[in-house]
Amino acid sequence: MAYLYKITRDGRDFFASADDQPRFFVGRRVPYKDNIGLYNIFSGSRLAKLNFEAANFTGRFGFWAEFIEPTARCEGRNFLTLNxxxxxxxxxxxxxxxxxxxxxxFVHYLRAMLALPDARDYFPHLVLHDGHIHSIDGLGQRVELEDTSSTRGLMKYLNPTLDEVEDAEVIAAARLIHWTTQSQAARDAQVDQMVGTFKSFVADADKRLSIHNRTADQCCIIADILHHGRGGRMTWPLIAEALTRTRPFDALLAIGSGEWEERRRVLRAAIGANANFKTKRWDSARNDFV
Structure with a gap:
C-alpha cells in the first residue's frame, strides 16, 4: 500500500509525515544565485543522522567501502543528503x-531503487520499462522520463522549477528520505552505486593514463576529482601532469585548489586517517587494489 505524505512548514523548514507516522525533516528553503530550492545538511539541521560508515560495508565490498569514504565525508556523509x-x-x-x-x-541509483520489492509503496507513479524510468499519467499511460541523451523529464518530475520550492519537490524528497530511513536495501543501493561509480573512475583512469602500481591515496584523489568535476575540460590533462610530479598526491590534491580548500582539507584528513590508502596499490591485471 502506497504511503500518503503530508507536508508541513515551519518558517523556512519543510517537514513531511507518511500516513500517521511522526513527521520528519526534509529540507530548508535556501536561495542559490538566482534559484530557490531545498537543502538539509547545515549546522543545526534537524535531519536524522544516518551516516555512511565504511566499516558497515567492508564485509560486502572489502576495501572499496573504505575507498569511497573520503568522498562521502566531503559530500555530507549522510544517506539522506538533499539539495x-x-x-x-x-x-x-x-x-x-x-x-x-x-x-x-542518480539515474542508475533510482533505477535500482525502483527494482526493489517495496518500490510501489514509496513511488507508486514511477516504473521501470525497457530499462528506463517512466511515470504513470492520469490516464494510466507510461511517460518516459529519461533516456540515453536526456533526464529533462525526470528533473521536472522531481523538481518542476528552480523558481520556488514546490509541493512536488518536497514530496519527491520526502519519499526518498523516508524510504532510505526505513530500508537497509535502500541504503545498500546507494553504496552499490557509489562503489560502482568509483570502480569505473579508477578503471577509466587506468585505461587513459596507466596507473598500475599507483597507491590507493592517489587513486582516491583521482576518483574524487572525477566525481566532483574539478578541472573542467582540462581534467584529464591536469591529472596526467600531476602524476608526473615528485609528489603526485599533493599535485592531484591541488587541482581545483582555489575554490575548494575545505574539500581538500577534508579529503586529505580522511585519506590520512586510514593506513590502507598508503599500502594498497592498483593492479591493472586484476582490475582491483592489492
Missing part, C-alpha cells in the same frame, strides 16, 4: 548523486 537548488535540479544521497546527467549515478 534541489542548482542546475542538477535534484541531488540525493551520501554521494550526492545528481539527476541532470543522462545515464549518470
Amino acid at each position: 534541489s537548488y542548482d542546475r542538477a535540479a535534484f541531488t540525493f544521497g551520501f554521494g550526492q548523486f545528481a539527476a541532470h546527467v543522462a545515464g549518470g549515478d
Whole structure:
C-alpha cells in the first residue's frame, strides 16, 4: 500500500509525515544565485543522522567501502543528503548523486531503487520499462522520463522549477528520505552505486593514463576529482601532469585548489586517517587494489 505524505512548514523548514507516522525533516528553503530550492545538511539541521560508515560495508565490498569514504565525508556523509537548488535540479544521497546527467549515478541509483520489492509503496507513479524510468499519467499511460541523451523529464518530475520550492519537490524528497530511513536495501543501493561509480573512475583512469602500481591515496584523489568535476575540460590533462610530479598526491590534491580548500582539507584528513590508502596499490591485471 502506497504511503500518503503530508507536508508541513515551519518558517523556512519543510517537514513531511507518511500516513500517521511522526513527521520528519526534509529540507530548508535556501536561495542559490538566482534559484530557490531545498537543502538539509547545515549546522543545526534537524535531519536524522544516518551516516555512511565504511566499516558497515567492508564485509560486502572489502576495501572499496573504505575507498569511497573520503568522498562521502566531503559530500555530507549522510544517506539522506538533499539539495534541489542548482542546475542538477535534484541531488540525493551520501554521494550526492545528481539527476541532470543522462545515464549518470542518480539515474542508475533510482533505477535500482525502483527494482526493489517495496518500490510501489514509496513511488507508486514511477516504473521501470525497457530499462528506463517512466511515470504513470492520469490516464494510466507510461511517460518516459529519461533516456540515453536526456533526464529533462525526470528533473521536472522531481523538481518542476528552480523558481520556488514546490509541493512536488518536497514530496519527491520526502519519499526518498523516508524510504532510505526505513530500508537497509535502500541504503545498500546507494553504496552499490557509489562503489560502482568509483570502480569505473579508477578503471577509466587506468585505461587513459596507466596507473598500475599507483597507491590507493592517489587513486582516491583521482576518483574524487572525477566525481566532483574539478578541472573542467582540462581534467584529464591536469591529472596526467600531476602524476608526473615528485609528489603526485599533493599535485592531484591541488587541482581545483582555489575554490575548494575545505574539500581538500577534508579529503586529505580522511585519506590520512586510514593506513590502507598508503599500502594498497592498483593492479591493472586484476582490475582491483592489492
